[in-house]
Amino acid sequence: MAHGHKSDEKIVYVGDSRVIKKTQEQRLIPRDYSAYPGKSEAFVPNFLLKEWMVGVVVLVGMLVLVMSDPAPLGYPADPKNTAFIPMPDxxxxxxxxxxxxxxxxxxxxxxxxxxxxxxxxxxxxxxxxxxxxxxxxxxxxxxxxxxxxxxxxxxxxxxxxxxxxxxxxxxxxxxxxxHIKREEEMHANKGAAAGGGASKDTKKGAAIVAADDPGAEIYKKATCLSCHGAGLKGMPASGVPALLGVGDKHSQEEILGIIKNGKGNMGKQYQANLDKGLSDADVTKLAEWLSKQKAQ
CATH class of the missing domain: 1.10.287 (Helix Hairpins)
Structure with a gap:
């Protein structure tokens, strides 16, 4: 082994016959991972390909669910609707x-x-x-x-x-x-269109009576709006009757009694309306206005 640059220095070569000389091509090729069974594998492309295939299967499954069952949509946000119960995903x-x-x-x-x-x-x-x-x-x-x-x-x-x-x-x-109410209304409208007209509750007297009455403004603030809708058409498909023509079936006193005591699936609404800021006089005025809703 040479330690300097003198021309007369003796050079001794150190070698070992146990060291296998590899060609340049052999040194560039890594050992196959089959030499380590069950211990490791190449990240690229072996492991990455497996993960990608699993990810594709999961993604396709999610896409199928999204297309088969669209996301439910409610009505546009209304800050005045205090009956709405927000729920996260x-x-x-x-x-x-x-x-x-x-x-x-x-x-x-x-x-x-x-x-x-x-x-x-x-x-x-x-x-x-x-x-x-x-x-x-x-x-x-x-x-x-x-x-x-x-x-x-x-x-x-x-x-x-x-x-x-x-x-x-x-x-x-x-x-x-x-979102359930809106979907039921959509199905009800489709059924009415297929039947060639409106539902039984709204064939006659579909227009709101006394739309400029103070009771109409009270109705917009009452709990009735969340179920019966702004057009008083209700949701017949889900058992919520229309209020159009309700004056032909019930008097003012009877309507007031329904508000206070409930009827069928509808619970008592009197206290709920007071909680929304209505007074006893407002509830009475509301019942009076609803009693005017008669078929024309």
Missing amino acids: WYFLFMYQLLKYPYTSGDYVVLGAVVVPGLLFGGLLLAPFLDTGKERRFYRRPIASSLMILSLVACTYLTYTSWSHYQVELKEKNIVPE
Whole structure:
């Protein structure tokens, strides 16, 4: 081995017969991953191709669901409609329910809206760095497995509770969700068009009587509007009768009694109207105006 540039320096070559000389072509080709069965594989293209194929199957499935069942649409947003119950998408129902509890709402809304979700998602992001053990069997990882099971149970419980409370609230307030109401109205209109005319309730006297009456303005603020609609046509397909021509069936006193005591699937609406800002005189005026709705 030479250590300098002197021409007379002796050069000693060090070699080892056990080292296999490889050609340039052999050095550029990596070992085949079949040499490591069950241990590894090339990320590109082997692993990436598998992931891409799974992603395509999932995406196609989602597209099929979207095309087969379009997203339900309600009416345009109306800030004056106090009977509307806002609901988030199903994957946020657990947070929606969490924010209903007193310790995560009101004065503690920051705790429920920022701190708790921040801890949950922050813990999820830090999990790979905090849990660095090589063990993959869940029963050998009690802390990580317990937190995972606890989070899953909490999300499931909160989601179920939120949806159950929503159904109970709809039933108590006798409210039909807007997207269902709109779809039923669409089907009813299609059926009326196919039948060559309006429904039985609206064939005659379809026009609103005394549209400029003060009672008409009160109606726009009352709870009746959410179910019977601005045109008083109701939703016959879902059991909500039209109010057009209601004066031919009921007197003012009878209508007032229905508002106070309810009838059929309709619950008591008197207190609900008072809660919306109407007075007792307004309710009476509303009943008087509805009694004028007679077939012409």
